[in-house]
Amino acid sequence: MIGWLEIITKWLLGLLRQRNCLMLENLALRHQLMVLKRNRSKPRFTEPDRLFWVAYSKLIKRWQDFLEIASPRTVVDWNKKRFRRYWANKSRNRRPGRPCVSQEIQDLIRTMSQANPTWGTPRIIGELKKIGISVSKGTVDRYRMKTKGSPSPTWKAFLTNEAKAMASIDFFTVPTATFRVLYVFVVLLHERRRVVHFNVTENPSGAWTTQQIVEAFPWDSAPKYLIRDNDRIYSKMFTNRINGMGIKEVKTAFQSPWQNPYCERLIDSIRRDCMDHLIIFNEQHLRSVLNSYFDYYHKSRCHLSLDQDSPEPRPIEPPDHGKVIAIPKAGGLHHLYTRKAS
Numbered sequence: 574m575i576g577w578l579e580i581i582t583k584w585l586l587g588l589l590r591q592r593n594c595l596m597l598e599n600l601a602l603r604h605q606l607m608v609l610k611r612n613r614s615k616p617r618f619t620e621p622d623r624l625f626w627v628a629y630s631k632l633i634k635r636w637q638d639f640l641e642i643a644s645p646r647t648v649v650d651w652n653k654k655r656f657r658r659y660w661a662n663k664s665r666n667r668r669p670g671r672p673c674v675s676q677e678i679q680d681l682i683r684t685m686s687q688a689n690p691t692w693g694t695p696r697i698i699g700e701l702k703k704i705g706i707s708v709s710k711g712t713v714d715r716y717r718m719k720t721k722g723s724p725s726p727t728w729k730a731f732l733t734n735e736a737k738a739m740a741s742i743d744f745f746t747v748p749t750a751t752f753r754v755l756y757v758f759v760v761l762l763h764e765r766r767r768v769v770h771f772n773v774t775e776n777p778s779g780a781w782t783t784q785q786i787v788e789a790f791p792w793d794s795a796p797k798y799l800i801r802d803n804d805r806i807y808s809k810m811f812t813n814r815i816n817g818m819g820i821k822e823v824k825t826a827f828q829s830p831w832q833n834p835y836c837e838r839l840i841d842s843i844r845r846d847c848m849d850h851l852i853i854f855n856e857q858h859l860r861s862v863l864n865s866y867f868d869y870y871h872k873s874r875c876h877l878s879l880d881q882d883s884p885e886p887r888p889i890e891p892p893d894h895g896k897v898i899a900i901p902k903a904g905g906l907h908h909l910y911t912r913k914a915s
Contacts, residue, residue, distance in 0.1 A: 601629060601639040608642060616642045623651045678706060679716045686717035736763040738797035741836040742786075744777065744804065745843070749853045757863070758782065759843075760789040761836050762796065765884040766876055768839065768867050773856050779808030786814060795820050800833050842870075850906055862904070869902035873909040 604625060608616050618626075626648045630636045637645040678701075685697050692700075694713045701708055740762050747755045756777045760770040770789030774781060790796070795818045801807060802825050815822055825832035847866045853859045871884045895914035902909050 598639050601633075601636070602641075605640075605642050618643070623648075624655075627652045627655060674708065674712055674716070678708065681706075682708075682713055682716040683718055690718075735798075739763040739800065740769075740790075740796040740798070741800040741833050743802065743833060743836045743840060744806070745840045747848055747853055747859055749855060749859075751854075753855075755853070755856060755859055757859070758785050759836065759839060760785070761839050763835055766835065766839070766879065767871060767884045771863060771867070773859050773863070775856065777806055779806060779810050782806055783808075783811045783814045786811070786818070790818065790820075797821060798823050800825065800836070802830070802833060803827055846874075847903060847906060851904075866903045866906075869907055869909070873902055873907070 604622070605616075608618065608622060611617070626640070626643075630648050630652070633639070636648075640648070681701070682697060685700060686692060689696075694710055694717065697713050697717060698708065698710065701713075740760060742758070742760050744756050744758055747757060749755060753775060755773055755775055758772050758774075758777065759768055761767070762769050770785060772785050772788075797820070799815060799820045800823045812822065830837050843863075843866065847862065851862060853862065873887070874883055875881045876883065890912040892912075894912040896912065897910055898913050899908040899910055901907075
């Protein structure tokens, strides 16, 4: 009974509608009937069926009221899929990515970078722009010749180049068996890590320190730069004498021993390799120990910073020179290994 009432109600409402609306509703119902006749067990929509309902949903405002064999959400999904497919096909027709760079421009970028190894990417871009060629940073990075290492000198390279003109000085203390404190003054040349002078005293003064610099660099052997800390032992007399010798003082910052690394590393080696294993009795004993250690340090000890060589270069001895023997150095604390013909 309810079904008949629904049919009669729709028929009465249909009498009040315009003829165009009735024709569009009839078209939708007939299309759904055709789909059901094609497969009654389960409605199956083909691509033309989906296209019909996508277009129908765009033309009719209340199209959902005429759809019986599918949900409105399904038609909306069909519309989204067709939209994605349309733009995918449109994008596929065009070649993706940046336009190709001609072989002539590629060769020009390689030539410019190879002929000017210190030029970076911005410099090459600027030069190309001046000759009417506009390229991106990524293009130049891709085609320019890559240089090994930094195009400009590094801080390490600068220190290596200036090592011949640099020296450093410092004090370190050594306690004795009688609880006295001795002061050791060392002067180190950076080029080959050579200790050119050292001395021992119990009471260092400005005059004594000044005399040590004079003894360390006689005649015209003075370096260009001298690195030191801000100890008060370096008096005005010391500064005047240094300036008179043509040496420029380079003072480290307060409480910054790392700014005088070579000399600090030398003192650490002296303590670790020698002083930590001995008991010093007096100044004469300390001088004798340091003389023995510096003889080993200069002629035998291998240094990482010198490519595993000693400050005074040691020759490489091939196996045919004889068997290996050990020669005690620095009072037997260290040994020199060499070959001796049997």
